[in-house]
Amino acid sequence: MDLYLPIANLSVNALVIIALGGVVGLLSGMFGVGGGFLTTPLLIFYGIPPTVAAASAASQVTGASVSGVVTHMARGTVDFRMGGVLIAGGIMGAGMGVGIFRMLQALGQIDTVIGILYVLMLGSIGMLMAKESIQSLIALKTGRQIQARKRRHHPLVAALPMRWRFYRSGLYISPLAPLLLGVATGILTMLLGVGGGFIMVPAMLYLLGMATQAVVGTSLFQILFVTMATTMMHALTTKAVDLVLALLLLIGSVIGAQVGTRISMSVRPEYLRILLAFIVLVVAIRMAIGLGWRPDEIYTVQVL
Template identity: 55%
Template sequence: MQIYLPIAEISINAFLLLGIGGVVGMLSGMFGVGGGFLITPLLFFIGIPPAVAVATGVNQVVASSVSGVLAHLRRKTVDLRMGTVLLVGGIFGSALGIWVFSQMRSLGQIDLFVQLSYVVFLGAIGFLMLQEALRALLRTRRADAPPRRLHQHLWVHKLPLKMKFRTSGLYISVIPPVLVGISVGFLAAIMGVGGGFIMVPAMIYLLGMPTKVVVGTSLFQIIFVAAFTTVMHASNTYSVDILLALFLIIGGVIGAQIGTTLGLRLKAEQLRILLALLVLLVSGKIALDLLLTPAELYSISIDGRW
């Protein structure tokens, strides 16, 4: 069943979109990630223009994060004060990212810019994740291995403008959380991701937050930053395709239920290794597409539209 996507300006099979949403939802449920860094490259691969894929992919992040936050609020595992500080930085970073996105689009380089961003960030993150997962797997096989300390007093704990975060049990400067928020907001605007794959490690290893409150706090911030990014893209770059987002969300909701069940059957270290390999695979595919000669050497653009 072919449907016409008005913003992307292409016809595509509706079941293919449902399948992509379902696969990403399954992976999200299995690995515990928002899936934005997976769904956007997959949209590249089926012919969706990168600018539309980025702006529309954020909708998937909003939808999946809302249900997650509600569950964490019931368990009281959301640090609202920390989430608000991260949100302040995230809004600023998102606005900056939208401006850069608009500039690159006006120069006609947005497709290349987005794809290069994915190659660099996904390649680096995937390598670090794989390295950490392999180390964790080796530690679990060594009974005499000393337990690893996650919370250490580093230079970030000596910065000024300190604030007490009771839910996290921290008394630290607001500067590192704001910088983390800015980075995630910028990536949300440029790459169409929630940024959880960067924020969660930063909150654990850099800020020293307890793992039990990290996920809920991260999702709380992601909801508002992703929603803000979607509105900004819709009003400034006109790249949000609502019909595309609808099919992806429907597929994602169904896939997440399957992924959650599958995820319970694998160990945490195995899941992290599989996720790292998946991230590296996606990064490699985008890099390969950039290096190979495209089927169509030229494209027509009118006022930044395809």
Template identity: 60%
Template sequence: MDLYLPIAEMSVNALVIVALGLGVGFLSGMFGVGGGFLTTPLLIFYGIPPAIAVASSATQVTGASVSGALNHYRAGGVDVKMGLVMVGGGLVGAAAGSLLFQRLQTIGQVDVVIGLTYVALLGTIGLLMLKESLAALRRLRSGAPAPRPTRRHHPLVAVLPWRMRFPRSGLYISPLAPFLIGALVGVLTVIMGVGGGFILVPAMLYLLGMAAATVVGTSLFQIVFVTAVTTLLHAVQSQTVDIVLAALLLVGGVVGAQLGARMAQRLAPERLRLALALLVLAVALRLLVGLTLTPSDLYSIETALA
């Protein structure tokens, strides 16, 4: 069933897009991560222009994160004070990222920058995850005990001024650290169309030293607000949000997340992390190939509107 996307100005098979959202939602539910970093590359592979894939993915991430954030809030798993500081940083980062996105569109380099950013970020994260998952599997086979987790913020965070207490997370640190982390994620949200949970969660655990019970909920709290503002910025400034595309992705993503969560209960977490690492590396490799191979059509003709 073909459906016309008004912003992308192309027809797509609606069932394929829903199936893509279903697959990403399944992986998100199974691995416990947001699917934005997979949705955008897969849309690009399908033929959606990168700028529209980024903006529409951010829209889908907003809708998909609301229910998760509400569930964690009801369970007491959200540090609202910490979340508001990170939201403040995220809004500043989103505004800066939007200006950068517009500039890249003006000079015609937005597609290349999106691709290179994904290759660098996914490649790095994939390699780190692969290293950690292989080490966990080796410990599992040898019967060695897992290292005890530590909760201590990074020394660079400890030297920052103007400390304040975050009772829900059990921290006494400078708000500058979570603000800067939020700002970085805000920029990446605009440029890449991701929620940023795959950066926020490790940063809150290993840089800020937050309690694990509040990390995921606080991350989702920040993601909801920053991706909503990012969607608004893309819609008003770059006009690249295709709501039809986002709605199709959201329909599949909601169902897929439930199925993935059930599947995750049947598999060992070490093997899940290994599978996710290989998937992330495969996506990064595919993007790298697309950026380096000579296209079959070297030239295209575009009509500029007066």
């Protein structure tokens, strides 16, 4: 069933796009990650222009985050004060990202930069995940316990001035730390169409030292509003948001997430993590190959 995407300016098989969204949703349900960092590469592999893929993926992440945020708010696991600071930083970062995005568009390098950033990002994340997963599997086989890391914010965070109390997160730190973290995530969201949870969650745990029970809910709360703002900025400036594409992805991701959640309940988490690390590394390698592989048709999306 072919469907025309008005912004991408090409026809696609709607069932294939729904299936791609389903794969991302499946991974989300199985591994507990947003999956947004895989949406853009998969769309690029299918032939969607990188600019449209990144902008539309951000809008899809917005829709997919709503149910998660509502659930965590009902459980009381959202630190609204911390989330507000992260959102402020994220919107600032998204505004900076608009300038970077349009500058790279004008230079004709936005597609290449998106590809390079994804290779570096997925490659580093995949290697770290693989290392941690292998250590967990070895400990599982030998019966050795891995010592849990003590929750403590980074010394650089402790050195920042103007401390605030974040009661839900159990922190007494400067708001500048989460603000800067939000800025970095906002820039990545604007450029790559990712939610940023795969960076936000480890940073909240290991840099800010947040209480574990408040991390996921607060991260989703920030992702919801920052991706919403990013989508609006894309729509008003780069004109690269394809709502038809985003809707198809959202349908697939909702279905896939339900299936993935059921699978995750029957498989050990150590095996799930090593599988996710393998998938991320495969995508990174495919992106790296694509950077040096000349396509049959060369195109880009440019605002006139």
